[in-house]
Amino acid sequence: MRFLWLLMLMSVLLGCTQKSETFTATDVTGADFAHGFSLTAQDGTQKSLQDFKGKVAVVFFGYTHCPDICPTTMHDLANVMKLLGKDSQQVQVLFVTLDPERDTVAVLKQYVPGFDPSFIGLTGSSKQIEAVAQQFKIYTQKQAGKDAQQYSIDHSAGAYVYDKQGLLRLYFKYAQSPEDMAHDLKLLM
Numbered sequence: 500m501r502f503l504w505l506l507m508l509m510s511v512l513l514g515c516t517q518k519s520e521t522f523t524a525t526d527v528t529g530a531d532f533a534h535g536f537s538l539t540a541q542d543g544t545q546k547s548l549q550d551f552k553g554k555v556a557v558v559f560f561g562y563t564h565c566p567d568i569c570p571t572t573m574h575d576l577a578n579v580m581k582l583l584g585k586d587s588q589q590v591q592v593l594f595v596t597l598d599p600e601r602d603t604v605a606v607l608k609q610y611v612p613g614f615d616p617s618f619i620g621l622t623g624s625s626k627q628i629e630a631v632a633q634q635f636k637i638y639t640q641k642q643a644g645k646d647a648q649q650y651s652i653d654h655s656a657g658a659y660v661y662d663k664q665g666l667l668r669l670y671f672k673y674a675q676s677p678e679d680m681a682h683d684l685k686l687l688m
Contacts, residue, residue, distance in 0.1 A: 523675070523683055524671045524672070524683050525672065526668065526669060527659075528669075532635065532636055532667075533636070534548075538622060539604060540604075540620065541607040541620040542608070549665055551591045552663065552664065554590060555589055555590045555591070555662060556591045556660070556665075557576060557671070557684075558659045559593070559595070560635065561573070561595075561596070561597060562596050562601070562652055563596070563601065563602050563607070564651070565652070566651070571674075574614060575676075575680070576614065576618070577614040579677045579681045582677055583684065586688060590684055593618075593619050594618060595622075596621065599624060599627075601648070604622060607622055635659065638653070638654060638655045639655070640653045660683070660684070663688070668687060669687075
């Protein structure tokens with residue numbers, strides 16, 4: 500009888516010490532890149548990644564003329580906010596343009612909040628955006644179009660997630676489900 504009680508007690512204790520939930524995204528905790536930026540927000544103010552400490556920050560790189568990946572990802576992130584309900588107030592989505600030539604502050608102000616009013620678009624000079632993209636290990640390649648204004652940009656399609664202390668924690672792959680992203684964000688809250 501004692502053996503049975505001891506066995507049950509050990510099972511309960513082991514269950515308490517094991518982490519029952521894990522991230523669905525790629526855990527990049529401790530990665531030595533993507534430490535921050537200072538860019539111009541859609542309201543014209545300078546913003547750095549540190550400005551969002553206290554919230555879980557999701558950083559996605561794209562551009563407003565993107566035909567598929569960017570609007571799909573932004574739509575998915577808007578659905579994540581809906582799934583989070585009141586908890587969405589603890590999350591800040593940041594859209595960093597890879598096309599500062601066309602994505603001005605005025606363009607971002609119209610485009611980004613169209614997905615969710617809380618989303619913030621960020622831009623800068625071509626040199627600033629290039630440096631930030633390199634720091635975040637974002638692949639980007641401009642592809643010529645019919646004329647100088649009709650180009651496209653091939654680019655990495657994932658999003659980085661920072662915890663409330665401002666530490667890089669996760670990488671959401673392109674097309675990760677809103678349900679999985681909401682699950683992971685709740686674990687970081």
